[in-house]
Amino acid sequence: MIKLRNIDRYIDKRLQRNFILKGIDLDIEEGDFVSIMGPSGAGKSTLLNIIGFLDDANEGEYYFLDEPVHSLNERQKSEYHRSYIGFVFQAYHLIDELTVYENIEMPLLYRKVKGSQRKSMVADMLDRFNIVAKKDLFPNQLSGGQQQLVGVARALIGSPKLILADEPTGNLHSDQSKEIMETFKKLNKEDGVTIIQVTHSDEMASYGDRVINLQDGAVTENNPYEEE
């Protein structure tokens, strides 16, 4: 599903070139539940952003569903964001001016889903995450854990095939973290959703099938799919 070959991401500063990612080779198959680990500043977020088309690599090749990503135009990328990829952020990134309900509904608007259908889809999500009572509140009226549940609900509403989660439980206490990890695991096992998450915690990583270690912008460990 995802095939990275010799990916470089760097920043040019005056005379110096700072590599954030260097020579990344990575394959992720449909149905995988992958955890990316590594110290702060290793380039985990950058890698995840590149995978999710939020950022572009400077060098190397990236094939998404066997299509070269550099040949996708903005419209096609948006198309994938709308229907294929869901994002969960460490800082939740809910829109402060929209209510819980409206935040969850928002991706559907870009997918031009009809009003009545939207209503039932959002209602399902609210139900699933037990936040029906909170639907008319604004993000700043919620606790961190509740906000992240909304963030996950928002990521899932489009029934994505791929979920990219950057430290989704980084700001949550363990009960809330477990709840979210259980949700991910269920999605992965029952619906075959591919999940790539960044985490610092072994415990959270253990929900997945596979760990990728990143150190100074390079993959250092564990890639069972590596070709010979």
Added chain:
Amino acid sequence: MFRNYIKIALRNLKKDKGYTLINLIGLSMGIGVCLIIFIFLQFHLSFDSFNKKAANIYRVTTSEQGPDGDFRSTGSMEGALAQTLLDEIPEVRASVRASRYGKTLITIGNENFYEENILRTDPSLFDIFTFPFSQGDPKTALSDKSNIVLTKSVAQKYFREQNPIGQEIVFNERNRYIVTGIVEDPPAQSHINFSMVINIPDSLSGRSIMDWNWLRSFHTYVLLDEQASPNDVEAKIPSILEGKMALGNAEFHLQSLTDIHLKSDLGWELFPERIFSINYIYLFSIVGIFILLIACINYVNLATARATTRLKEVGVRKAAGAQQGNLFWQFTGEILLLTFTSAVFSLGLVELLLPYVNKLMDLQLSSIVIWSPLFITGFISFIFLIGIISGTYPAFILSSFKPAEIFKGNGKLLTSEGLRKGLVVFQFSVSMILIISTIIIDQQLTYFQDKNLGLNTEQVLNISLESTKTRELGNVFLEKLANHSNIESVSASGDLPGNSGTTLYLYPFEDQELPMPARYMSIDPQFIKTMEMELIAGTNLTIPNTKSEQISVIVNETVVKEMGWKPDEAINQRLDRFVIIGVVKDFHFESLEQEIRPAVMAPLGDANPDYISARLSPSNISETMDWIRKEWDTVADSYPLQFTFMDDTFESLYRSEERLGILFTVFCIITIIIACLGLFGLMAFMATKRTKEIGIRKVLGASIVDIVTLLSKDFIKLVVLGFVIAIPIAWYATNQWLADFAYRIEVSVDIFAFTGISAILISFFTISWQAIKSALSNPVESLKSE
């Protein structure tokens, strides 16, 4: 989707009330002032176009080299021209002559009144121009020389409920007229104005009006065929007149009716108060554009500065599949919401302010024009355009962020510091140019009022003896005034400074080619004293100046200078048919826009005076006036007293400039308020953004002064830069304006220094408000919020 945008736009606008308010106020005022300027310009630009045949009506003018070598344009034509053009040029469908009959004594029943704006014309007036009748038939109303047509308001004034048709009106106690038609009042947008209309007489002083080479006193209009080319017609005129009149070097022109109001270059107009300078049209258009630009800049600046607070939303929306286009329209939609709300407010503002503008400018501007479907369509597109102009850039900046940059907190990298600074500099330059212009206009107008005129116009009462009867009584009345203790001095004259007057062409030397044009006034011996003019050489006129060969005269300094004499040397010199016996210090007898010309004052002698001037003592003026009125009634019986105070007369020479000056000042103040609002908002935003920094600095020991300096330093630099740019532009523009005035102030460095310092102070206070507020805030609070 759209609902979602509206919702988020409204919530954002509500959340940031200060920001919303600044933009709303700025844009409403900007659009409102623009609308008022639009109404004002529309009024002037569509002058005379109410005439249904306006496109085919032309006024005949000539430009001719005068005896002094200058080219002059005139609209005063020979009486026979109109008929000749109609007879000889097939393209001319109709023609009409018009002349204005000065203030006239009219008698209705046994009451006397003075009436101005009496138009003498031909019956074809009502065929060519669109002046609809409410009573009578336009075709026959002027069929007889004894017919008169009144405007509705004049008929109402004199006849009230009575039917005016068939009533008699007597002019100057001689000429009797019968009312045969009532016409609607000429619109405010007509360059022809009248209260009564009569026929032009067939002859004057026993000589036919239709004689050539005699009388040139009729403005002449022609109605051309729809397909006719005015240039072709124009070219035919000289050959037709060949042999009929002395053409000299005169060139004939056809001036389009709709050009008259703004582009008239005639030395003398029938209704000069209905002529306007096109330069003012340009000036006010520029001011309008600037006001709007400054309001738009506020939006651009505040929106780009605030963009950072919207970045997270951009990132999230993009990750959810929004394309740049979606976001672009979302943000543009927000400004459109703001501009359309402002537009609604601005319409209210126009309704609120227009009456004041009308009062100030003595106009009857109507907001009706802005409620026409065509204007509304245009206005909506215009508001849309403003939204696009000011919204596009911030929307583009915002929507172009890459989500990865945003989430890493690197969003600031792309914001447009440089552009913002540039726009602030622009705003301040424009504001300062306007302030400087306002001050200079004001100084020039004050200068007019305060300048030593060479005579003292205060407390001088000028009584105008309009009719033959009252002129005969002039000397009797003068005697009475002279004996009153509260009247310091009285004199009689045939003309007054401040009137338009007569010009004589003098030939001081036998062989002289070019004449010296001089203003001619006849005065009595008390005139110099009453006007408080200063005799600098020779003697005053004496009473018995019997009909000797040579007329003794007093001249002004300018005559003496032009002749190359010293004042003393001028005494007993001959000047054309005059002998100089005295020289007075130069005095202004025209607007200060004009340079003082030579003036010759000859004795009034036995002639009946046209004016009586009385210098009143400053005490008990109203009592004195009551007494004068009473005396007048005993002497002049039923003739109304016609008087003016001389200082009013002089002031009225600049009234239109003064009014325009005030209007300009008001617009400038509004511009400056809008610019300051923007600066205030920008500063408020900067201060909140740096709350944390300020907190940390305070914890580390920074004083309030340190913080205020930190926050204001950058802005003050911009204001100073704006000032530096403003200086040369303002210098050039104001000197350009002042060049039109013969007597003008020097543009002094003080004004620039004053403007610069006040602009810096105003912006400093605007900035300090915010800076001090954040400097005083509790650091613990601000640090906790992060």
